[in-house]
Amino acid sequence: MERELPIEWNEAFSIGRPEIDEEHRQIILIVRELEILRREQRDVERFVEVLSRMTRYGMAHLDREEDYMARMGYPDLQPHIEGHKKYLYTVAMFNYRFTGPTPPSLDEVSGFLSKWWTSHIMKDDRDYERFRQESGLQLDY
Numbered sequence: 001m002e003r004e005l006p007i008e009w010n011e012a013f014s015i016g017r018p019e020i021d022e023e024h025r026q027i028i029l030i031v032r033e034l035e036i037l038r039r040e041q042r043d044v045e046r047f048v049e050v051l052s053r054m055t056r057y058g059m060a061h062l063d064r065e066e067d068y069m070a071r072m073g074y075p076d077l078q079p080h081i082e083g084h085k086k087y088l089y090t091v092a093m094f095n096y097r098f099t100g101p102t103p104p105s106l107d108e109v110s111g112f113l114s115k116w117w118t119s120h121i122m123k124d125d126r127d128y129e130r131f132r133q134e135s136g137l138q139l140d141y
């Protein structure tokens with residue numbers, strides 16, 4: 001079921017590590033901007049611009065996270081990295097398709113990003129942070 005209001009950061013997104021929460025908050029802001037553009041304006045050019053910001057910010061975030069998980073010796077590192085790779089491929093294809101004759105629909109792109117980031121933050125990221133806390137590891141992010 002589709003939410004009536006665009007996505008918004010709230011405490012339910014917190015994984016208990018302020019620096020990571022802050023990056024996730026930025027990501028949710030970009031996802032929100034895409035949802036609003038898709039719903040209200042249908043301005044494809046602007047949408048693609050914001051998608052490009054999403055792509056860059058998301059990639060940098062996932063890189064930092066992989067490094068963080070590797071340093072904590074996270075046992076589920078490989079599946080988590082695989083998930084990142086699939087995500088990056090999907091987003092690269094979206095960007096690519098916007099340059100050709102069969103661009104994706106804004107619904108498809110925005111729907112994918114909203115779902116992916118919600119589940120990434122609320123499930124995958126919470127898992128590694130819980131692992132770190134339970135292991136009692138002190139680690140910079």
Ligand SMILES: [Fe+2]
Pocket residue numbers: 024061065120121125
């Ligand atoms: Fe994350």
